[in-house]
Amino acid sequence: MPAPDHVRASDHLRGFDHVAAVADRPGARPLRRNRAFVLLWSGQSVSLIGSQVTVVALPLVAALTLGATPWQMGVLAAAARFPYLFLGLPAGVWVDRLPRRPLLVTCALGQAAALALVPAAHATGTLTIPLLSAIAFIAGAFAVFADIATLALVPLILPAHHLTRGQAAFETSHSTAQVAGPALAGWLVTTLTAPLALLADAASFLLSAATLTGIRTHHRPERTTGLIQQVAAGARVVFGQRLLRNVTLCTATHMFWINALLAVLVLHLTETGLSPAQIGGTLAIGAAGGLAGSLIAPRLEDGAMPVAIAVAGAGAAGVALHPLSIAVLWLGLQAYHVLQVPVRYRLTPPTMHGRVNATIRTTVWGAAPLGALLGGLLAGTAGLTPTIVISGAGAALAGLWLVRA
Secondary structure: OOOOOOOOHHHHOOOHHHHHHHHOOOOOOOHHHOHHHHHHHHHHHHHHHHHHHHHHHHHHHHHHHOOOOHHHHHHHHHHHHHHHHHHHHHHHHHHHHOOHHHHHHHHHHHHHHHHHHHHHHHHOOOOOHHHHHHHHHHHHHHHHHHHHHHHHHHHHHOOHHHHHHHHHHHHHHHHHHHHHHHHHHHHHHHHHOHHHHHHHHHHHHHHHHHHHOOOOOOOOOOOOOOHHHHHHHHHHHHHOOHHHHHHHHHHHHHHHHHHHHHHHHHHHHHHOOOOHHHHHHHHHHHHHHHHHHHHHHHHOOHHHHHHHHHHHHHHHHHOOOOHHHHHHHHHHHHHHHHHHHHHHHHHOOHHHHHHHHHHHHHHHHHHHHHHHHHHHHHHHHOOHHHHHHHHHHHHHHHHHHHOOO
């Protein structure tokens, strides 16, 4: 099978309308015939389902098994995102320096081992909130490298005219996992207990590592300059272009407030009287909105991004009235992600995807733990319902970054 086309620098600089038109041109090779993409997508899809189990099971371990307070829930949510603040920028440099497939395999195995520590610690009676937060931090550190490396690998295995469709495929898998994962998590927690449910995610990372071993690329790592110079080069690409800068700042602001909500969401649902199975079912039904968003987004123009942000914010605030309003949140959020991620692909030189993605991820996910801490603090002082409403309003207003972008 011939090697996939590399993304050319000129492709990133063309207008969005032109790229969208090329993506639908007759005769374009279907994604399903790209073996490297199919392997990456299938492994990621399975891993995403496992990760959605953790999204529900990990806070349930804290809330039900360890009796965590709202502030401790915020700390736990922040622990998984803090690695982006410390490792995000250097991780981008190392992703550009190292072969991406072996790096992804190592990260998958590391995440599997970290998650397996939770049931082991629970079985020995040593599981505590600090230890659970430390495990979340370690798994998050591996996730930083895996996340950046995956984003940097996609343009190497997909031609430019398939980038939007490829991102839509990933977001569809993410939305599908959000539907299936919480329901599976609710059943696993009810049947096996919350700590043992995390073994499902550990197993999914092992399967993902197996699929990654079949991918072949022609990436040539760079070792031309020092760490600081390479980090600065990535930052210049992101913040030196108005569109990419504003999209990045919009995403960071949005995720700050969304993570303030997510930090206390499971606690809010438990206090409404829902069982673990009902919480999983509620999140699964809500995530169906995300699936709809990822399927609709490829038919939209990039100008729809502010609308998607506003829809997501309204859905977040609506959770205070009814849990299933979360479907509106995921509808807007997934549509926005399908539209915004290809922006960086098109505006980034092929040799700099690692550093550019690291700069964006550090900015975006660096805001996430701060939002989670604020969510825990607000919930502990003002209450859960006001925290949810304030978070939704802040998430909606993030779209102002895009008004003049």
